[in-house]
Amino acid sequence: MSPEPSDQRPPEPPYDLAHLVSHTERRLVQRLAALLAEEGCAVEQWRVLSAVGDGGGHPMTEIAEYALLPAPSLTKLVDRMVADNLVYRRPDPDDRRRVLLYLAARGRILHQRCAHRVAEDQAALLSALPGPPDELARALAELTETLISWPTRAASPRRLR
Numbered sequence: 001m002s003p004e005p006s007d008q009r010p011p012e013p014p015y016d017l018a019h020l021v022s023h024t025e026r027r028l029v030q031r032l033a034a035l036l037a038e039e040g041c042a043v044e045q046w047r048v049l050s051a052v053g054d055g056g057g058h059p060m061t062e063i064a065e066y067a068l069l070p071a072p073s074l075t076k077l078v079d080r081m082v083a084d085n086l087v088y089r090r091p092d093p094d095d096r097r098r099v100l101l102y103l104a105a106r107g108r109i110l111h112q113r114c115a116h117r118v119a120e121d122q123a124a125l126l127s128a129l130p131g132p133p134d135e136l137a138r139a140l141a142e143l144t145e146t147l148i149s150w151p152t153r154a155a156s157p158r159r160l161r
Contacts, residue, residue, distance in 0.1 A: 029043060031121070032046070032118065032121075035117055035118065035121055036114055036117075036118075038117070039110065039113050039114050039117065040110075041110060041114050044067060044069060044077055045077065045081060045086070046114055046118070047066060047067035047068065047069075048063060048067050048074070048077065048078065048081060048087065048101075049086065049087075049103065049107055049110060049111040049114065050066070050111070050115070051063045051066040051067060051101075052087060052101050052102060052103050052107075053103060053108075053111045053115065055102075055103065056102075057090060057092070057100030057101060057102050058100060058101055059092065059098050059099070059100060059101075060074060060075070060078070060098075060099060060101065063078075063101060078101060081107070084106070085104050085105075085106045085107070086103070086104055086106055086107035086110060087101050087102060087103055087104055087107050088101075088102055088104050089101055089102075090102060
């Protein structure tokens, strides 16, 4: 005779994945902020510079997604970066309603200096981990893609007795 199904929850892993990733992200961003501050650059500025660092123009929606910023916050940041001559805006030649963002000469210099420092620091961090250096990055990218593609299961409301 087989046992009756129970309402017990499945066993939880010995760690809280969301907390672990959040804690790691917080420490990594703090480290990045300190590193960038030595170049006079903030993390949010770095993300914008990185998004447009390939030399091509990019629309604000794409940059907002990459920089993890809401559109209004990105607009204010880009306004300051334009005033600091780090980036400039141009109308999109294919769609005049859109604006593309490009690196200005001063922004390219800052981007190159910061990119070099960030790459060195990340290589050092990854080399301190066991296994191939790109294993962690690959696993995190796969986790992100899984989270994007998997539907969120709505938790059933619990009733208090």
